[in-house]
Amino acid sequence: MVVAPTLRTVVRRLPLKLGVLAGHDALDRRVRWVAVSELEDPTPFLEGGELVLTTGMRLDAGNAGPYVARLVDRKVTGLGFGIGLGHEEIPAELVEAAAEAGLPLIEVPRDTPFVAISKLVSDLIAAEQYDEISRAFAAQGRLTRAALRPEGAAAVIDRLAHELGGWAVLLDEAGAVRHAAGEGAADVTGLMPELGRLRRPAGRGAPASLALSTPGRHVVVQPLGARRVRGFFAVGLGRPFTPVAHTVVNAAGSLLTLAIEHGREHLSAERRIRSAVLRLLLAGQAEAGKETLELLGEALPPGPLVVLAAGGDPEAVFEAVGEGFAAADADRVVVVVAAARAEDTVSALREHGPVGVGAPVDAGDLRAGLDQADRALASARRNAERVMRFPDLAGQGLLSLLDPEAAEAFSSALLAPLREYGSRADLLESLRAYLACNGHWDAAAQRLGVHRHTLRYRMRRVAELLGRDLDDPAARAELWIALAVTG
Structure with a gap:
């Protein structure tokens, strides 16, 4: 009015x-x-x-x-x-x-x-109307200029609090405070129960905004986001909101939504470029990758590099990386940091999920570094570890490097003919003893408590059923791994 x-x-x-x-x-x-x-x-x-x-x-x-x-x-x-x-x-x-x-x-x-x-x-009424419109347009102009500043949404919140002479708060999707301005902005805990009403999908009873009033405290809360709620902002005054104030608040809501949506689109495009850079680096095209990365105003760290495979929430991982290159790929975020900063980065990332750490490599050997980090991450996930370093896997044996499901499938398929050969389960035990004794007949026969000719007969049957030459070291290695997986 x-x-x-x-x-x-x-x-x-x-x-x-x-x-x-x-x-x-x-x-x-x-x-x-x-x-x-x-x-x-x-x-x-x-x-x-x-x-x-x-x-x-x-x-x-x-x-x-x-x-x-x-x-x-x-x-x-x-x-x-x-x-x-x-x-x-x-x-x-x-x-x-x-x-x-x-x-x-x-x-x-x-x-x-x-x-x-x-x-x-x-x-006089017309003059008041014109004055209100003029003040609203002037305030919108100042808010728009604030939105163009590097601080983006934070600058809009600061300007909004100043324009209305109250406080303003920017909240994320969960209701956590991202930025606040003005006296009294810190006390927003009472708003949390109300945010649920604004989170409902459009068209399902979700209000466009909420107005809360108590003596000496008047608050307006609006959701932010074009297609779904990506955050909220709240504005508080010690007096009722005037029409001009409502107009300014609505303008701020539009600018904040644009800032959030534009920021997400920009971030998405930047991450797609990072993924492309990662593919170039892994393909051995280090110079092309570095040139593309320079377009983002960044560069690979100098000196020896360490590749990390982080399995936590990508958003949290990207925020925690700090100095270094990061790109989302498959089910993890690949992080490349200077070897001198590797431990600091690992400490920051471990709070958000398991981390696999490769050994130091040169820029041209990032593929090998990522393979190591991925193997370490797989081991960390299997063993519910926060951090696993590739050099530490050597002490856990070759089997620690294998995917459990793939290894089990390989073992079952390879040894199936021996399990299916009537009721002669002694073929598996005989094969295990033969391989454990490095093919020495007398030692293996003694371990089994049978005559060595009996063992020779059994090994001939094993070779026939499996179609493998037991004198071939590669065949022996595969069979030993298969037996080790079955326990």
């Missing part, structure tokens, strides 16, 4: 030559409109806040008091009485009744037409 002019402003306009006969203390009331009526009871046609103009055609000493009482009950702003037509002067009874009721009573001379008063009030 537009802030209407006061009755004092109307009276002071010299061309109107208006005089105040009663209600001097109430001249700061707002005049929301002018109503001309000669009815004895005009109140059914009034809304309140009007300046009622009359020539008193139906007013006399007997009904002046009730007439004033009805106007007061209707909360009109004031009564203008035109003299020189029905009355040469305002009846004393009307002046007395208005004074007792505190209703401003204004004398309108004969040469001041009622329409001149109506036009004046209309012009």
Whole structure:
């Protein structure tokens, strides 16, 4: 609602030559409109806040008091009485009744037409409207300039708090404070239960905004995001929000949504470039990868490098990397850091999920470094470890480098003919003893408690069933791994 002019402003306009006969203390009331009526009871046609103009055609000493009482009950702003037509002067009874009721009573001379008063009030209201629109546009311009600053959304929040003379807070999707400005901005815990109502999908009862009011505290909360809620912002004042304030808040909401959506699109494009750079580096095209990375204003760290494979939430990993190159790939984030900073980076990343750490490599050997980091990450995931370093895998044996499911499938397929050969389960145990004794017949036979000729017969059957040459070292290695996986 537009802030209407006061009755004092109307009276002071010299061309109107208006005089105040009663209600001097109430001249700061707002005049929301002018109503001309000669009815004895005009109140059914009034809304309140009007300046009622009359020539008193139906007013006399007997009904002046009730007439004033009805106007007061209707909360009109004031009564203008035109003299020189029905009355040469305002009846004393009307002046007395208005004074007792505190209703401003204004004398309108004969040469001041009622329409001149109506036009004046209309012009003043129009001027207030124009002023409100001008102030709103000016504030929107300042908010827009703030949105173009490097700080983006944070700058908009700062400007919004300054424009309204209150506080403003930017919240993430979970309701955590990302940026706050203005006195009282830190106390937003009471807003948390309300955010759930704003998280509902559009069209399913989700309000466009929430207004919360308590004595001395008025808050507006709006969700941010074009297609889904990506955050919230809240604005608080110690007084009710004016129309201009609501306009400024809505403008800020649009700018913040644009900033968030644009930022996400920019971030998505940047990460796609990083993934392309990673593919170039892994393909051995280090120079092309470095040139592309320079377009982002970045560069690979100098000196020996360490490749990390981080299995935590990508968003959290990217924020925790700090100095170094990071790119999302498959089910992990690949991080390349200078060897001197590897441990600091590992400490930051381990808080967000398992981390595999490769050995130091040169820029041209990043493929080998990533293979090591991936093997270490796989081991960390299997063993519920936060950090696993590739050099440490050597102490865990070759099997620690294998994928458990793939190794189990390989073992089952390779040894299936021996398990399916009637009930001769002794073939598996004989093969295990033969391989454990490095193919020495006497030692293996003694371990099994059988004659060496019996063992030779069994090994011939094993070779026939598996189609493998047991004198071939490669075949022996595969069979030993298969037996080790089955336990």
